[in-house]
Amino acid sequence: MPDDPRTAPPRPEGPRDDHRSVQEFFGTRAAGWDARFPDDERAYAAAVARLGLSRGDTVLDAGCGTGRALPPLRSAVGDRGTVLGVDLTPEMLAAATTAGRDQWALLLLADVSRLPLVHASLDAVFAAGLIAHLPQPDVGLRELARVVRPGGRLALFHPLGRAALAARQGRQIGDDDLRAEPRLNDLLAASGWRMTSYEDQDARFLVLAIRQNQHPRDRRGGIG
Numbered sequence: 001m002p003d004d005p006r007t008a009p010p011r012p013e014g015p016r017d018d019h020r021s022v023q024e025f026f027g028t029r030a031a032g033w034d035a036r037f038p039d040d041e042r043a044y045a046a047a048v049a050r051l052g053l054s055r056g057d058t059v060l061d062a063g064c065g066t067g068r069a070l071p072p073l074r075s076a077v078g079d080r081g082t083v084l085g086v087d088l089t090p091e092m093l094a095a096a097t098t099a100g101r102d103q104w105a106l107l108l109l110a111d112v113s114r115l116p117l118v119h120a121s122l123d124a125v126f127a128a129g130l131i132a133h134l135p136q137p138d139v140g141l142r143e144l145a146r147v148v149r150p151g152g153r154l155a156l157f158h159p160l161g162r163a164a165l166a167a168r169q170g171r172q173i174g175d176d177d178l179r180a181e182p183r184l185n186d187l188l189a190a191s192g193w194r195m196t197s198y199e200d201q202d203a204r205f206l207v208l209a210i211r212q213n214q215h216p217r218d219r220r221g222g223i224g
């Protein structure tokens, strides 16, 4: 495997192995994470701006890592707003704290596929570099839909487009790629989201979606 921290860790057997594999992969990279990507600040701020947050909103940074998106998220929602950062890797959250980013958000150690949040409690979710690391992206996206209010928003962001990232990792991408437009559109629709914008340029991958009124679980007898 190339030594690139944006490369997905090997796929393990079950949920506990999935977690351990993610934690091992990112745990060893957490301390040097920000130094490896020093020029991304403006790209994160620009992506956050596209989320259309208002003062006083409640927003989650899902898979927040070292918290690079937390300062622009806090700026967008202001002092009366709420910013949460969730990550599965303790070392990433520790690096966020060391960098002082815990001043902008409440940081939680949790799995985005099983969030300790009540239904429809968020206005929006920002997720940078997350989706490719989820063993079951549909489960993660459904859980994010559960905690976002109808009409709330989702941004799936990466500071590199698909082709640029694949080239860096020395691999090819095809239409079966998780983040290919038709596939992601279907995945989002089946998970309670309506895709409203899809951008895949060298310098950024950014998909925006709106939480549909009906959550997939509603059809099976109520959100639960």
Ligand SMILES: C[S@@+](CC[C@H](N)C(=O)[O-])C[C@H]1O[C@@H](n2cnc3c(N)ncnc32)[C@H](O)[C@@H]1O
Binding pocket: 005, 006, 022, 023, 026, 062, 063, 064, 065, 066, 067, 068, 086, 087, 088, 089, 092, 110, 111, 112, 113, 127, 128, 129, 130, 133, 134
């Ligand atoms: C590529 S890093 C991106 C970190 C940060 N969002 C950024 O843009 O710098 C992916 C992050 O997702 C976290 N992650 C992966 N699977 C997760 C899960 N199921 N729940 C919460 N966090 C997860 C990893 O621990 C890691 O910090």
